[in-house]
Amino acid sequence: MTTLNVNGVSYTVNVPGTTPLLWVLRDIIGLTGTKYGCGIEECSACTVMKDGSPEKSCVLTVADASGSKIVTIEGLSPTGTHIVQRAWIAAQVPQCGYCQSGMILKAVQLLKGNPNPTDAQIDAAMSNICACGTYQRVRAAIHLAASGAV
Amino acid sequence: MNQITPPAALPQPAVEAANRVRLGRRGFLSTALAAGGGLALGVSVVPSSRALAAGTPAGTVNTWIVINTDNSISMIVPGAEMGQGIISGLPQILSEELPLDWTKLSTTSAPFGAAYSGPFGQVTGGSFTVRLWFQPMLMAGATVRTLLLQAAATQWGLGSAAGLVAQPNNTVLNPATGLSLTYAALAATAAAIPLPLATAPTLLSAGKPYKNIGARVKRPDLPSKVNGTAIFGIDVRVPGMVFAAVKNATVFGATVATVPAAPAGTLAVVNLGDAVAVVATDTGTAMKAAKSLAVTWTVPAGATAISSSAATSAATKLMAATTGVPVAETLGNLTTSMASATKTLTLSYATPYLAHAAMEVVSCTASVTPTSCEIWAATQAPDWVAGTAAAILGLPTSAIKVNVTLSGGGFGRKIEQDYIAHAVKTAKAMGKPVKVTWSREEDFGHDRYRPMAQSKIVAGINANGDIMGWNNRVVTASVSDAHWPGSVANNLDISALDGALGSSGLVYAMAARKVDYQMLRAGIPVGWWRSVGHSYNCFAVESAIDELALAAGKDPLAYRRQLLAGQPRHLAVLNAAAALAGYSTTPPAGTAYGMALSDGFGSIVALVLQVTQITTTTSTTNATTGVVTTTTKVTPKVLNVWAAIDCGLAVNPDSVEAQVQGGVVMGLSSAMWGNMTFSGGSAGSKNFDTYKLARMRDMPVVTTTIINSGAAIGGVGETMVPPMAPALANAFAKLTGTRKRSLPLYSGG
Numbered sequence: 001m002t003t004l005n006v007n008g009v010s011y012t013v014n015v016p017g018t019t020p021l022l023w024v025l026r027d028i029i030g031l032t033g034t035k036y037g038c039g040i041e042e043c044s045a046c047t048v049m050k051d052g053s054p055e056k057s058c059v060l061t062v063a064d065a066s067g068s069k070i071v072t073i074e075g076l077s078p079t080g081t082h083i084v085q086r087a088w089i090a091a092q093v094p095q096c097g098y099c100q101s102g103m104i105l106k107a108v109q110l111l112k113g114n115p116n117p118t119d120a121q122i123d124a125a126m127s128n129i130c131a132c133g134t135y136q137r138v139r140a141a142i143h144l145a146a147s148g149a150v
Numbered sequence: 151m152n153q154i155t156p157p158a159a160l161p162q163p164a165v166e167a168a169n170r171v172r173l174g175r176r177g178f179l180s181t182a183l184a185a186g187g188g189l190a191l192g193v194s195v196v197p198s199s200r201a202l203a204a205g206t207p208a209g210t211v212n213t214w215i216v217i218n219t220d221n222s223i224s225m226i227v228p229g230a231e232m233g234q235g236i237i238s239g240l241p242q243i244l245s246e247e248l249p250l251d252w253t254k255l256s257t258t259s260a261p262f263g264a265a266y267s268g269p270f271g272q273v274t275g276g277s278f279t280v281r282l283w284f285q286p287m288l289m290a291g292a293t294v295r296t297l298l299l300q301a302a303a304t305q306w307g308l309g310s311a312a313g314l315v316a317q318p319n320n321t322v323l324n325p326a327t328g329l330s331l332t333y334a335a336l337a338a339t340a341a342a343i344p345l346p347l348a349t350a351p352t353l354l355s356a357g358k359p360y361k362n363i364g365a366r367v368k369r370p371d372l373p374s375k376v377n378g379t380a381i382f383g384i385d386v387r388v389p390g391m392v393f394a395a396v397k398n399a400t401v402f403g404a405t406v407a408t409v410p411a412a413p414a415g416t417l418a419v420v421n422l423g424d425a426v427a428v429v430a431t432d433t434g435t436a437m438k439a440a441k442s443l444a445v446t447w448t449v450p451a452g453a454t455a456i457s458s459s460a461a462t463s464a465a466t467k468l469m470a471a472t473t474g475v476p477v478a479e480t481l482g483n484l485t486t487s488m489a490s491a492t493k494t495l496t497l498s499y500a501t502p503y504l505a506h507a508a509m510e511v512v513s514c515t516a517s518v519t520p521t522s523c524e525i526w527a528a529t530q531a532p533d534w535v536a537g538t539a540a541a542i543l544g545l546p547t548s549a550i551k552v553n554v555t556l557s558g559g560g561f562g563r564k565i566e567q568d569y570i571a572h573a574v575k576t577a578k579a580m581g582k583p584v585k586v587t588w589s590r591e592e593d594f595g596h597d598r599y600r601p602m603a604q605s606k607i608v609a610g611i612n613a614n615g616d617i618m619g620w621n622n623r624v625v626t627a628s629v630s631d632a633h634w635p636g637s638v639a640n641n642l643d644i645s646a647l648d649g650a651l652g653s654s655g656l657v658y659a660m661a662a663r664k665v666d667y668q669m670l671r672a673g674i675p676v677g678w679w680r681s682v683g684h685s686y687n688c689f690a691v692e693s694a695i696d697e698l699a700l701a702a703g704k705d706p707l708a709y710r711r712q713l714l715a716g717q718p719r720h721l722a723v724l725n726a727a728a729a730l731a732g733y734s735t736t737p738p739a740g741t742a743y744g745m746a747l748s749d750g751f752g753s754i755v756a757l758v759l760q761v762t763q764i765t766t767t768t769s770t771t772n773a774t775t776g777v778v779t780t781t782t783k784v785t786p787k788v789l790n791v792w793a794a795i796d797c798g799l800a801v802n803p804d805s806v807e808a809q810v811q812g813g814v815v816m817g818l819s820s821a822m823w824g825n826m827t828f829s830g831g832s833a834g835s836k837n838f839d840t841y842k843l844a845r846m847r848d849m850p851v852v853t854t855t856i857i858n859s860g861a862a863i864g865g866v867g868e869t870m871v872p873p874m875a876p877a878l879a880n881a882f883a884k885l886t887g888t889r890k891r892s893l894p895l896y897s898g899g
Contacts, residue, residue: 015432019432019434019435020434022434023434026432027393027431027432027434028431030387031378032378032381032385032387033377033378035509036384036433036511036590037511037590038837039589039590039591039837040590040837040839042839045509072378073378074379076377080373080379085377089368089372089373089376092368092369092372092808093372093376094233094372094376095233095235095808095809095812096233096508096509096557096558096559096560097233097372097374097375097380097382097558098382098508098558098559099558100375100376101378104376122846123847126845126846127846129509129838129843129845130815131509131559131561132509132559132815133811133814133816134811134812135811136811136852138846139846139849
């Protein structure tokens with residue numbers, strides 16, 4: 001039995017401690033906003049916050065997640081209106097939308113440490129893969145969120 | 151257009167014929183009372199002559215617009231949403247004629263059903279959805295509005311609906327009294343009005359500028375995509391479900407010989423014939439067990455000899471053939487005309503196999519009973535899905551329900567049926583709902599790849615650079631033949647030549663031309679990949695045009711203008727891109743421009759890009775010896791892309807720009823790094839660590855100009871992929887003096 005704190009809710013799950021958090025979130029708890037993309041920490045689609053820092057849940061085990069506060073895209077804002085989410089809508093970022101949970105959480109983290117990042121800093125921080133090619137709008141949305149004018 | 155007459159010549163189904171009305175030459179409407187008391191309205195397009203020939207009945211109901219009792223509007227969109235924005239674009243067209251509250255609109259993709267079928271069945275592809283549904287959406291909107299106005303007149307006891315106004319807050323207003331009624335309050339009365347209407351609905355937009363079409367409408371699906379609630383195929387949850395992963399054959403074409411017992415911690419293993427499913431209580435456990443599962447395979451003779459190098463050898467042999475090559479197109483007398491050329495160039499181009507690499511791997515959920523089956527999947531072809539399940543289960547397609555979810559990218563991969571079959575077979579074996587999800591490694595390793603292609607162009611120009619002769623042979627697989635063996639007459643697949651023929655987008659002036667085709671069968675599974683034949687033919691054609699410009703001593707832009715003198719629409723697009731770029735024959739130091747034009751999917755695009763090279767030096771210290779090794783790497787970087795598109799009419803310019811940006815990125819990824827290799831009958835790259843896609847740091851600044859030329863509306867989704875590779879090769883040649891005729895342009899990071 002492993003106890004997890006996800007979005008402020010406590011869950012007790014009966015899985016081996018080595019199980020990746022990703023699949024416990026998606027298949028057992030039912031929070032499907034966190035996506036599977038590669039399973040090898042390459043694409044960042046599975047990004048969640050662990051005690052305020054982004055982690056790739058495809059390799060983060062439930063044993064390692066236990067005892068920490070996990071925040072998924074569903075828990076970023078109770079109403080889905082975090083400033084980064086608002087900026088994402090204003091800039092009409094998503095196309096298929098699949099990678100966007102991870103993108104948004106990474107952007108939240110970036111802005112937390114660097115409230116006004118340059119393009120180069122955005123490029124360096126945002127390594128997520130988006131096959132639809134939303135990068136230009138991600139950049140615009142991060143600047144928009146940084147400006148606060150959204 | 152808006153003249154309503156009863157159907158005459160076209161075949162009509164018996165069902166619902168009574169309440170159906172023909173709309174001009176394009177569509178049918180019918181109404182019915184929706185479950186819950188709302189008004190439902192269906193729209194259908196008249197099948198094309200091609201579909202009529204195939205016996206498809208006309209007048210089936212395709213699209214439902216339901217006015218719900220809470221005054222919200224639900225719309226079932228006849229197309230899969232894969233990121234291209236169709237779930238927003240079609241309602242936007244409808245709203246031109248039916249004023250509606252965008253915040254009270256919900257949209258879903260149509261499930262399987264003849265009722266939702268268009269001339270091409272239910273396949274979403276070919277950048278076709280807006281083209282197909284533009285007029286029917288206007289008609290549907292006009293008809294629903296007319297019904298609502300008439301219903302209001304009836305409820306208010308007015309003799310006529312004249313003067314009543316449908317408003318964008320989902321109400322009908324009587325300006326004379328100031329009274330209004332909600333659409334919901336009018337729905338039941340409206341649904342009772344018999345069709346065809348006594349008088350034809352008029353189009354509000356007739357003869358006037360559009361009010362909503364052309365606006366930068368915010369997509370209604372995006373809130374769900376930023377808060378985690380959007381449901382993709384991989385996200386489907388059904389009560390009582392279990393989770394499965396698969397191990398596909400290690401060699402293409404191999405079948406399962408023996409299956410081991412279910413590994414500890416899993417629920418079952420299921421022999422799927424071409425693969426084995428491992429079922430568990432979560433997908434991660436199933437994937438891990440599938441990866442190490444000791445399956446033995448029956449490998450067909452020769453399968454282990456399948457490789458990309460063998461494919462290249464086979465293609466080279468086909469390229470050299472002197473007889474029996476099917477000719478696709480001829481123009482003028484090539485031999486005579488070539489004799490007047492002063493320079494002749496022989497140019498050989500090659501493009502590799504590519505993976506689709508959508509971010510969402512293929513995944514399907516199925517629930518099977520002895521008499522029925524329900525499927526939930528991200529699919530581009532729900533009618534094919536129904537056929538797949540019906541064949542496996544021995545049931546009629548009427549017993550198959552297919553729910554279409556959002557797709558986390560499709561690019562052509564989600565037309566395929568392999569993952570659907572896996573889910574149906576696994577669910578049948580388990581007797582409970584099962585979601586099958588392929589691991590990323592299986593998704594890469596068992597794709598239906600964009601085929602490799604070779605193109606040899608022999609072109610002759612005169613002293614002015616005019617093309618006197620153009621002889622192009624294309625060697626590539628036929629995706630049609632791969633899916634329906636023997637279906638391609640005379641081994642001549644015209645679709646493999648998209649962009650290489652005068653009939654499919656090759657518009658440069660040429661005095662004489664011959665294009666022929668050799669079908670490559672290399673044993674590597676191939677499929678439709680975003681922009682299909684254009685993806686490789688545009689690379690060859692637009693590279694060759696630049697090489698001819700160089701041979702003629704002309705600037706690539708000036709040279710294209712010369713060859714497009716008789717093509718005003720293409721010329722306008724090219725000029726728009728060049729103007730946007732501020733194109734100059736002397737680019738800023740250290741950079742170079744490259745350009746390309748593409749005509750496909752009913753639209754014309756051109757782009758100019760600016761490329762530079764970045765030198766990075768990396769030092770690594772050997773942990774044992776302490777020796778420092780310094781490596782210098784020169785990598786290209788696309789700084790800017792200036793794109794112009796003439797799609798006739800942009801329904802949502804913001805969506806068009808998004809597709810331009812997305813096409814640029816997909817074109818960039820594939821041109822720079824895209825290369826799926828094979829050896830021993832299996833794929834060489836299995837994940838994003840070895841199959842590189844562009845990331846944020848690779849993203850150029852893309853600037854787009856949209857030309858609303860007023861031409862017939864064109865497709866958008868695929869159009870900007872093809873010109874990226876040749877524009878990049880052309881820019882690279884300018885920058886370095888080295889011409890790259892083979893893709894990808896660069897290997898490694």
